[in-house]
Each structure stands twice: as C-alpha cells, then as structure tokens.
Amino acid sequence: MLRLKAAGPMEQFEILPIVKLDFGGLDISLTNSSLWMLIGLAAILIFFFSATRRVSIIPGRLQSMAEVLYSFIFDLVRDTIGPEGRKFFPYVFSLFIFIFVLNLFGMIPSIPGTPAEIHTFTPTSHLIVTLALAMLTITIVVIYGFWKNGLGFLRLFAPSGQPLPMYLILVPVEIISFLSRPLSLAIRLFANMFAGHIILKVFAGFVVSLIGAGGGWFLLGLAPFLGVTAVTMLEFLVAGLQAYVFAILTCIYLSDAAHASDH
Amino acid sequence: MDAEAAKLIGAGIASIPLAGAAIGLGLIFSNFLAGAFRNPSASAANQPTMLLAFALTEFTGLLGFVIAILILLDVL
Secondary structure, three states: OOOOOOOOOOHHHOOOEEEOOEEOOEEOOEEHHHHHHHHHHHHHHHHHHHHOOOOOOOOOHHHHHHHHHHHHHHHHHHHHHOHHHHHHHHHHHHHHHHHHHHHHHOOOOOOOOOOHHHOOOOHHHOHHHHHHHHHHHHHHHHHHHHHHHHHHHHHHHOOOOOOOOHHHHHHHHHHHHHHHHHHHHHHHHHHHHHHHHHHHHHHHHHHHHHHHHOOOHHHHOHHHHHHHHHHHHHHHHHHHHHHHHHHHHHHHHHHHHHOHHHO | OOHHHHHHHHHHHHOOHHHHHHHHHHHHHHHHHHHHHHOHHHHHHHHHHHHHHHHHHHHHHHHHHHHHHHHHOOOO
C-alpha cells in the first residue's frame, strides 16, 4: 500500500517566511508568496527578452507568441479606451501578463516531499495581493480623471439627460458603484483563485483517501480522479479568463476616466 | 442552539447567492448563444461585453462564497 498523507485544502494558502527580514519592526521577510511573484516576474522577463532578442519580419515561434499576446491586449485597449488609451497600454499589458502568469504558475503541481516553503503557491489567491493591484488601477483612474477633466470628472457620478428628481437616487448609486469598484475587482480575482484551488485540493484529497483505504476502494478513486482532471482544465480556463476580465475592467474604468466630461 | 452549529448553518445560508449567480450566468450564456446563432458575424464583436457581463454576474455569487468562507474560518 502506498504511504500517502492528504493535507487539508487550506494548507496551500499558508504564507511561510523563507528569509526572515525585519525593517524597523516591519516584517518584510521573503515569503513563499513573494518568491512565486519573483519567479513569475523572472519568467515574464526571460520570455519577452528571448522573444524579442532577434526580431525578424517573419516571426519565429517565440516571437509570434509574444506578438499574439501584444496585439491581443493592444486591440483590447484600443477598442475600449480609444486613441488616448495608447499611453495606458504598458500598464494594462503588464497587469494582464503578471496576473496571467501568477495564475498559471499556481497550477504547477508541487513535488511531494519538498519543504512546504517552496511548494507551488498562487499569490493571486490572497486578497491583499489582488487588492493592491485593484487599488493601483483605481488610483490611476482617479488621478488621471482629475488631471484630464478637472472637476468635470465628477460628472461621472451624474450622467446627463435625466429628469431632475432622478439625480437624488442616481448620484448615491453611482458613488457607491464607483467605491465598490476596487473591492469587486480584488474580490473577483481572489475568490476565483481561492475557490478553484480549494476545490482542486478537496477532490485530490478524495483520491488520496480512497487509494489509502485499499482494496475495492482503490477503483472507486477513479471517479474523483476524473473530477480532478476536469477541474484542472477548468482552472486553466479560469486563470486566463480572470486575467482577461481584470484587464478589460481596468480598460473600462480608464475609459470612464478619459471620457468623463462627455457624459 | 450550539454556537458551532449556528456558524455552520450561517455559512450554508451565505452560499445561497451562488444559486442566483448560476441562474444569471446561464441566462447570459444562453442569450449570447441565441444571439450569436442568429447573427454569427456580429458575435465576435460582442464577446468582450458578454465576458464583462459574466464577470459582473459572477461577482455577486462570489461575495456569498467569500462570506461563507469568512464565517467558517472565524475571521468575522
């Protein structure tokens, strides 16, 4: 019989310090979360440097991959924000690639027996990481909105062409909707990754317990195993889709800020 | 009632919004498909809007899920 031990579904989200650092009472240790962010960043840099090292008119395999990603986000930014969206392209592109790579790297299975500190970790399954990214977006939206439109940015909260009494309801609703934007951006990405990884580990735990039970239970373990396979495929879809949704919502909020005074 | 039991019941109730989100997602995708079959040439242009509606609808369900998890993990 195999000697297997199933870890609970919540252990994977534990943040473990690798190098303990202290900055004036502030804990800035290198944790597994920051390690996987650095790994993701290194992978992105290596990919784009090697893809654009020898740029040719007829692109090679790596170069066409980079070009597909580039033109995908470029079209998205151009279609949602318009011509003035050009200056936001680097931001939206880095945001999309960063979230996409972090989500995908979280799907790599860990090697059993290695210390828990270097197990695969999905930084985007922590609310603080996604909230930081969402707050960055909203800060850019607010600063750019006021810089571009002046106080006309506040017209975002009072869409024109409504009967006057409607504004009593409309303005508070618009304000609440604007304030909930960073939260909804952050919670959407966090909850998707969190829920997906819990489901994966719960199903995987069924397989391990059924194999561990031995005998006829072994065959029954095939059913949750097929389940894990299906959920893994779904998770790859979710990883890409959520990065895309984050990017497209960022574009829509930026377009609101860019066109606030023509409402 | 036992506090632990009340907690579990509360977490169960908090996950009811997932049903609403599932119905909403079904409506979005079925209506998009119905429209896309009627006019296939216009479907590609409307795909970002469909995905946006998907994301916004999904959020309401996820809020319920997050509340349920917060109750179960004793964060609240």
